[in-house]
Amino acid sequence: MKNRSLVSISDYTIDEQLKILKLAAEFEKNPRQKILEKYVVASLFFEPSTRTRLSFESAASQLSAKIIGFSEAGSSSVSKGETLKDTILTVSNYSDIIVMRHPHEGSAKYADEVAPIPIINAGDGAHQHPTQTLLDMYSITKTQGRLDSLNIAFVGDLKYGRTVHSLVMALCQFNTTFHLVSPTELKLPSYVKQHIKDKNLAYHQYTEMNEVIPQVNILYMTRIQKERFSDPIEYERVKDAYILRLSMLTNAKENMKVLHPLPRVNEIDEDVDSSPQAYYFQQARNGVFVRMALLASILGVI
Amino acid sequence: MEERKELKVNAIENGTVIDHIPAQNVFQVIHMLSLNECENQILFGTNLDSKKYGKKGLIKVNNRYFDHDTVNKIALVAPTATLIEIKNYKVIDKKNIVIPDHVSKFVKCVNPNCITNHEDVITKFTVIDKKDVKLQCRYCEKTTAKDNFTFI
Ligand SMILES: [Zn+2]
Numbered sequence: 037m038k039n040r041s042l043v044s045i046s047d048y049t050i051d052e053q054l055k056i057l058k059l060a061a062e063f064e065k066n067p068r069q070k071i072l073e074k075y076v077v078a079s080l081f082f083e084p085s086t087r088t089r090l091s092f093e094s095a096a097s098q099l100s101a102k103i104i105g106f107s108e109a110g111s112s113s114v115s116k117g118e119t120l121k122d123t124i125l126t127v128s129n130y131s132d133i134i135v136m137r138h139p140h141e142g143s144a145k146y147a148d149e150v151a152p153i154p155i156i157n158a159g160d161g162a163h164q165h166p167t168q169t170l171l172d173m174y175s176i177t178k179t180q181g182r183l184d185s186l187n188i189a190f191v192g193d194l195k196y197g198r199t200v201h202s203l204v205m206a207l208c209q210f211n212t213t214f215h216l217v218s219p220t221e222l223k224l225p226s227y228v229k230q231h232i233k234d235k236n237l238a239y240h241q242y243t244e245m246n247e248v249i250p251q252v253n254i255l256y257m258t259r260i261q262k263e264r265f266s267d268p269i270e271y272e273r274v275k276d277a278y279i280l281r282l283s284m285l286t287n288a289k290e291n292m293k294v295l296h297p298l299p300r301v302n303e304i305d306e307d308v309d310s311s312p313q314a315y316y317f318q319q320a321r322n323g324v325f326v327r328m329a330l331l332a333s334i335l336g337v338i
Numbered sequence: 339m340e341e342r343k344e345l346k347v348n349a350i351e352n353g354t355v356i357d358h359i360p361a362q363n364v365f366q367v368i369h370m371l372s373l374n375e376c377e378n379q380i381l382f383g384t385n386l387d388s389k390k391y392g393k394k395g396l397i398k399v400n401n402r403y404f405d406h407d408t409v410n411k412i413a414l415v416a417p418t419a420t421l422i423e424i425k426n427y428k429v430i431d432k433k434n435i436v437i438p439d440h441v442s443k444f445v446k447c448v449n450p451n452c453i454t455n456h457e458d459v460i461t462k463f464t465v466i467d468k469k470d471v472k473l474q475c476r477y478c479e480k481t482t483a484k485d486n487f488t489f490i
Contacts, residue, residue, distance in 0.1 A: 120457050142453040142477025161451050163478055 038336035041148045041155040045166040045202055050209050057174050059329035059338065060322070067325065071337045072101035078131035079105035080123070081158075082114060082138040087298065088158050088167075091320070092135050095327035104130060124151045133335055136160075154334050162198050167330065168297060169202040171323040172256075178322065179293045179315060180253050183207070189215035189248045192258035192278050192303060194224040199297045200258060201228050208232055214239035215248045219274045221265060244277050250287040255280070255313075257296045257303050282307040295319050353378070353400040355422040356412070361385050363415040364395030370412050370444060370489060371404070378402050391418065410438040414445065414471060414487065437468045444489055447475045448482040461490070 037052060045053070063069075077096040081089050089107055096103050104127075109115055114123060120138070124147045127134060136147060137158040144157035144164070159165040177183045188207060190200050194216055204214065204224070208231055216224050216239055223241065232239050242248055249255060260278050265271040279302060280294065293315040296304055300316070308314050332338040359367055364384040367373075373380055379400040388394035403423055412419060413435045423431040441463045447454045454461045454477055463473035463482065471484040 120453070138453075139451070140453040140456050140478075141449060141451050141480070142447075142475065143457075145477045146453050146457070146459055160453075161478070 037333040039154050040334060041157075042166050042330060042334070043144045043148050043155060043157045043160075044164045045169045045206055047166075053170065053173065053206070056170055056326065056329045056333065057177055059333065060170075060174050060325040061178070063325045063328040063332075064322075067098050067328065069098075070100040071332060072096065072099040072335065075133070075335055075337075076102045076104060076131040077331065078127045078134045079103055079107075080127060080134060080136040080138075081105070081107045082109045082120075082136065082143075084108045085137050085159060087320070088137060088165075088323075091323045092156075092158060092167075092327050095324045096331060098324070099328055099331065101331070105135075120147060121150050128153045133331065156330060156334065162196070164202065165198055166202065167323065167327055168199055169206050170330070171319065171326040172199070172203050172295065172297075173206060174322050174326050175293070175295055175315065175319040176254055180291065183210040185211045185213075186254060187213045187215065187252040188254045188256065189217060189245070189252040190224070190256045190258070191217040191245050191248075191280070193222045193260045193264055194218040194258070195222040196261075196264055197258050200256070201225070203256070204228055205231055208235045208237060212237060215242065215252055216240065217242045217245045217248055217278075219243065219260070219265075219270070219278070221270065222260065243274075245280070246284065249284060249292075250289070253289065253292055255288075255292060255294045257294060257300075257316075259301055259303055279303055279305060280308055281305040282311055285311055285313050288313055350381075350398050350400060350424050351427055352425050353398060353402055353423075354404060355424065356397045356399075356416075357394070357420050357422060358388065358391060359384075359395035359397065359412075359416040359419045360391070361393040361395045364397065366415045366489065367395070367397060367412050367419075370415065371399075371408065373397070373399065376402070407438075409433075410436055411441070411444050413437040414441065414484075417471065437465055437471065439465055441465060441473055445473060445482060446488040446490055447478060447480065448486045448488075449475065449478045449480040452478040452480065454478075 079093055093103050128151050133154050135156045135158050138160050141161035141163035144155055144160040148155045157164055194200050257280055262271050292313050294313045296316040298320055361384050381398040384395040385393045417437055419435045421433045422429055443460055447461055453459055462476040466472050466474045473482045
């Protein structure tokens, strides 16, 4: 994967994705390595995303890379009206790889076209966030021992959630049975469901999660935002049905894990945190190992 | 008198006739081919009777021939159009317009949050549906359908 940008998860083949996951497991065993000592990682966050930025910067730091960049457009030349192209070309002179987050869809693809160095997309608007998908896959395979033939539930806003769409698409490569729990207004878009059908996989749709919990290996929770509803009364009516509480986990499989891309608002009650099923904080931690694996692979030191 | 009606139309010595343009899209085609900036003699008509399409539009450009790419870009608004090249009053070539596999430059991406609508980026699309003319943006991957075309 040397010098290969990661703009969209589909830029890498299944084998390459699995290779990254395998490598992430190696880094988890041995995270402090001076393998990127000679490299400079540019971390360009044209919009703030503290969680993702810190995860990348931690990954780079633990491998001894130098980090340059900015955490929001306001503190950079972008606020003076510099074009994305100029910023990318300039920063390319100072670094070996660019990690970028940008509010506009397609910005990472465009940056990749103009940059002489590889780009890792850390989120481009509502479009793609491939490192999130990889860390979700890593969390699943790590807790379940495999990616193949699992029952996976997605709960909450399945319509607008970029994270959900990408992960569903990625899991379509692994014979997954999907359980989709959402308010009627926020169902998974038909093009994503079509993708599931194209792979001859099964999906089941629900409006509440109780009957789903005992069946699944993974319960992937997402946030439901009030502004996604055309009718605020409808939001008030349904919102409590998508909050996970400890009492609901009584019949869950022993090894079932609850994932969430974070930050959560109230969709996972804090009493769940102490349950053996809670996995969302480890999931965030896994992100660091996946990003180490990506940086090391793309920079060609592994 | 019948003949007089046809006179101007046939009076092209050298140049190109674009026929069978959907009547409502004639001005679009003129714009796409930048004919509004062209100094050659140009004749155009719209809402003309057509046996095949009911109403049609027609453009004749004197002393001008169009290359492949230029021709195909009008396929987006006039997929039914035919192109006739004339030299010395004789038809030397007649071609149908082909919807290309890729479209660059002429159309805006429908997604207001797409990078192409915020930076000076040349739009690039893959034609994913030639029948209904649907374009997928190379950058944001959103689909722009015919009804949403805004020409640059
Ligand atoms: Zn676009």
